[in-house]
Amino acid sequence: SINADRLLSRIHALGEVGRDGDGRLTRLAGSDADKAGRDQLVRWLREADLEIAVDRIGNIFGVWREAGNAEKAPVLIGSHIDTVIDAGIYDGCYGVLSGLEAIQTLREAGAALGRPIAIAAFTNEEGVRYAPDMMGSLVYAGGLSLDEALATVGTDGSILGEELRRIGYAGADGPGFSKPHAYVELHVEQGPVLEREGVPIGAVENLQGISWQRITIEGVANHAGTTPMSMRRDAGYAAARVIGFLHDRATASNTPTVATVGCIAFEPNAINVIPARATFTVDLRDPDAERLKAEEAALAAYLQDLATAENMTISTERLARFEPVTFDARIVGIIEEAARGRGLASKRMTSGAGHDAQMIARIAPAAMIFVPSVGGISHNPREYTADTDLVAGANVLLDVIQRLAAE
Amino acid sequence: SINADRLLSRIHALGEVGRDGDGRLTRLAGSDADKAGRDQLVRWLREADLEIAVDRIGNIFGVWREAGNAEKAPVLIGSHIDTVIDAGIYDGCYGVLSGLEAIQTLREAGAALGRPIAIAAFTNEEGVRYAPDMMGSLVYAGGLSLDEALATVGTDGSILGEELRRIGYAGADGPGFSKPHAYVELHVEQGPVLEREGVPIGAVENLQGISWQRITIEGVANHAGTTPMSMRRDAGYAAARVIGFLHDRATASNTPTVATVGCIAFEPNAINVIPARATFTVDLRDPDAERLKAEEAALAAYLQDLATAENMTISTERLARFEPVTFDARIVGIIEEAARGRGLASKRMTSGAGHDAQMIARIAPAAMIFVPSVGGISHNPREYTADTDLVAGANVLLDVIQRLAAE
Numbered sequence: 001s002i003n004a005d006r007l008l009s010r011i012h013a014l015g016e017v018g019r020d021g022d023g024r025l026t027r028l029a030g031s032d033a034d035k036a037g038r039d040q041l042v043r044w045l046r047e048a049d050l051e052i053a054v055d056r057i058g059n060i061f062g063v064w065r066e067a068g069n070a071e072k073a074p075v076l077i078g079s080h081i082d083t084v085i086d087a088g089i090y091d092g093c094y095g096v097l098s099g100l101e102a103i104q105t106l107r108e109a110g111a112a113l114g115r116p117i118a119i120a121a122f123t124n125e126e127g128v129r130y131a132p133d134m135m136g137s138l139v140y141a142g143g144l145s146l147d148e149a150l151a152t153v154g155t156d157g158s159i160l161g162e163e164l165r166r167i168g169y170a171g172a173d174g175p176g177f178s179k180p181h182a183y184v185e186l187h188v189e190q191g192p193v194l195e196r197e198g199v200p201i202g203a204v205e206n207l208q209g210i211s212w213q214r215i216t217i218e219g220v221a222n223h224a225g226t227t228p229m230s231m232r233r234d235a236g237y238a239a240a241r242v243i244g245f246l247h248d249r250a251t252a253s254n255t256p257t258v259a260t261v262g263c264i265a266f267e268p269n270a271i272n273v274i275p276a277r278a279t280f281t282v283d284l285r286d287p288d289a290e291r292l293k294a295e296e297a298a299l300a301a302y303l304q305d306l307a308t309a310e311n312m313t314i315s316t317e318r319l320a321r322f323e324p325v326t327f328d329a330r331i332v333g334i335i336e337e338a339a340r341g342r343g344l345a346s347k348r349m350t351s352g353a354g355h356d357a358q359m360i361a362r363i364a365p366a367a368m369i370f371v372p373s374v375g376g377i378s379h380n381p382r383e384y385t386a387d388t389d390l391v392a393g394a395n396v397l398l399d400v401i402q403r404l405a406a407e
Numbered sequence: 408s409i410n411a412d413r414l415l416s417r418i419h420a421l422g423e424v425g426r427d428g429d430g431r432l433t434r435l436a437g438s439d440a441d442k443a444g445r446d447q448l449v450r451w452l453r454e455a456d457l458e459i460a461v462d463r464i465g466n467i468f469g470v471w472r473e474a475g476n477a478e479k480a481p482v483l484i485g486s487h488i489d490t491v492i493d494a495g496i497y498d499g500c501y502g503v504l505s506g507l508e509a510i511q512t513l514r515e516a517g518a519a520l521g522r523p524i525a526i527a528a529f530t531n532e533e534g535v536r537y538a539p540d541m542m543g544s545l546v547y548a549g550g551l552s553l554d555e556a557l558a559t560v561g562t563d564g565s566i567l568g569e570e571l572r573r574i575g576y577a578g579a580d581g582p583g584f585s586k587p588h589a590y591v592e593l594h595v596e597q598g599p600v601l602e603r604e605g606v607p608i609g610a611v612e613n614l615q616g617i618s619w620q621r622i623t624i625e626g627v628a629n630h631a632g633t634t635p636m637s638m639r640r641d642a643g644y645a646a647a648r649v650i651g652f653l654h655d656r657a658t659a660s661n662t663p664t665v666a667t668v669g670c671i672a673f674e675p676n677a678i679n680v681i682p683a684r685a686t687f688t689v690d691l692r693d694p695d696a697e698r699l700k701a702e703e704a705a706l707a708a709y710l711q712d713l714a715t716a717e718n719m720t721i722s723t724e725r726l727a728r729f730e731p732v733t734f735d736a737r738i739v740g741i742i743e744e745a746a747r748g749r750g751l752a753s754k755r756m757t758s759g760a761g762h763d764a765q766m767i768a769r770i771a772p773a774a775m776i777f778v779p780s781v782g783g784i785s786h787n788p789r790e791y792t793a794d795t796d797l798v799a800g801a802n803v804l805l806d807v808i809q810r811l812a813a814e
């Protein structure tokens with residue numbers, strides 16, 4: 001079994017790295033806070049005596065390889081240490097640190113494995129500063145060119161490639177330099193299912209599709225006091241209509257479709273000026289590929305009608321588009337067995353969040369292990385998973401990689 | 408008659424002062440751009456050999472006083488030179504520069520008037536950076552204490568008093584240091600009425616009430632992918648509901664009520680995070696005092712129901728509240744006569760915008776002259792009034808102040 005104290009103390013230590021003046025944890029990809037988190041992780045990888053590699057998109061790898069297995073494809077454990085704005089401490093970090101913990105446990109026990117084991121911390125999984133999300137693992141898996149990824153312009157106008165150089169994590173290895181034998185990711189569920197059902201382990205068999213768009217509505221700035229309602233072309237009002245449409249449609253649908261408008265800006269953004277422009281993001285998700293497409297089409301049709309009705313120009317930019325992913329059934333089964341071996345109930349389930357596993361699934365058999373999130377809260381500083389659940393998940397991970405490394 | 412070329416060339420010259428890197432005219436109160444505009448105005452006041460005074464709220468005065476009339480209360484002409492974001496060149500500046508032009512014309516003609524004439528450029532009329540709007544004239548008229556006004560915190564966290572000191576326009580005179588005999592303000596209409604009716608001069612007899620509020624909705628941040636629609640407390644969606652309510656209610660009302668949401672912000676403002684907080688401004692106006700109150704009450708009731716229905720905390724902060732104002736009927740009559748004297752049609756009308764005249768009306772008989780705005784467009788770089796209309800308005804102003812100064 002893993003060293004619970006070491007794992008938990010590392011999770012809490014990393015959770016303090018990169019807090020801002022207000023105490024908020026915000027380690028956006030490529031930021032100074034991200035650098036501080038990466039530096040801490042690299043210190044731990046070094047302490048654990050792992051070979052360290054950083055690839056050109058900034059993914060960090062810690063590899064345990066012995067003379068007897070060095071030529072074999074490794075079992076890869078991965079997740080990320082970048083965060084959203086005002087984040088919790090578990091999302092991503094739990095998986096990376098559990099992977100490290102599992103490797104350390106096996107080494108300390110003198111285990112001799114048939115394959116190398118590697119732990120990866122992928123760049124920019126959250127996608128908050130640079131879209132799309134899961135960028136580091138997507139590039140690793142060959143789904144996005146390195147050059148395109150490095151040229152990505154952030155919400156703050158920064159360029160990812162420049163930021164990676166600046167913080168010292170533009171590495172030398174080509175992404176995809178090693179093709180894993182299998183990939184496993186341990187993560188907090190971030191949703192309400194496991195807690196509600198009282199099940200400690202999720203065996204994640206698929207992951208829903210994700211559609212991200214940025215929508216810009218162009219109206220006409222005019223005076224808030226002198227312009228009759230009938231003469232307005234109010235881009236802010238049109239944006240509000242879209243937000244209402246998306247939310248009400250998803251709520252009424254009786255399907256798992258979710259729709260979120262997380263970012264918004266008006267221009268000129270002045271109290272007595274009718275907004276000339278509204279820009280906002282749309283995050284649409286659905287486990288069913290056809291339904292996700294239909295939801296996108298319904299939004300597009302709504303925008304077209306709105307543009308006509310309100311006499312505005314509406315433009316749409318795709319920020320991310322990922323189809324639903326089915327994980328490797330064999331590894332899902334191994335996860336279930338491992339949970340059983342530990343006396344833990346498990347449940348086959350869908351991931352509502354995007355994860356690096358969905359990208360690595362393009363190049364290797366992959367699956368995920370979930371543990372419960374209290375209240376289903378994530379992307380919020382109140383994100384919490386009980387220590388016993390964290391430790392149980394890490395032990396299941398330990399058993400699963402041991403199984404996979406023996407293949 | 409006034410010197411049309413001098414007036415128009417000054418309007419265009421001042422319209423170039425304070426443009427940003429993108430060529431947008433943005434002279435927010437207390438900014439570097441405001442300082443540049445003020446410096447230009449003061450140079451012109453000096454050229455016209457006027458006595459210059461700056462009071463402690465930064466209002467700038469140019470006074471023409473002769474030995475024979477120095478003890479009499481002056482006729483005051485006023486407006487402002489601060490602007491909104493991405494503004495046109497006429498709003499405010501037209502009135503200040505026409506006042507200066509009228510005084511210069513009278514002096515050059517060797518007129519001997521019974522009263523001094525003064526021109527005022529009031530601080531922070533727009534209210535975009537610091538609320539409330541019409542702040543300099545409000546303080547001048549005793550409607551807001553100097554200390555409270557100077558302590559106002561701006562949208563950018565700056566403090567008005569510090570900014571006035573920084574740009575060198577925290578003057579020595581107490582606001583209200585001279586009580587005018589009468590006040591006249593010439594302004595572009597900023598609305599569609601005069602152009603639609605083909606009338607060159609508006610004799611403004613009243614001005615609608617203004618209610619500004621900042622509303623904050625507190626929901627719960629959560630993951631955009633994992634949180635079912637039924638479990639969300641999405642502050643952004645709630646804000647969209649309010650924007651729709653205000654706009655649809657005002658549009659359907661068949662009254663002159665106008666409602667605008669000009670500013671908005673979500674927190675944390677991340678693409679895959681359900682907004683924890685939405686903050687936005689509400690600008691509500693109505694020429695009828697009772698109806699304005701009823702509209703405010705309807706909004707308050709809506710917010711209360713919404714807070715209950717969506718399980719959110721909603722708080723409201725008053726930023727400005729001004730009752731409708733009736734201008735001095737005698738001066739309105741003098742404006743109509745002056746228009747007639749110049750062979751110009753005029754129309755009694757209501758002002759949709761707030762103006763310094765509505766504040767000075769608290770301490771002196773006041774009224775306003777409007778000229779047409781092409782397309783009814785204002786608070787927009789496309790704001791435009793034809794030169795002939797500008798010149799006609801300035802000549803009416805000239806005649807009106809000559810009349811008032813003879814009293």
Ligand SMILES: NC(=O)NCCC(=O)O
Binds near residue numbers: 127133190354630
């Ligand atoms: N696990 C996680 O929060 N990933 C971020 C990408 C997303 O699902 O929005």
Ligand SMILES: NC(=O)NCCC(=O)O
Binds near residue numbers: 224532533597759761
């Ligand atoms: N005239 C003018 O635009 N004033 C600004 C104050 C307001 O009406 O919002």
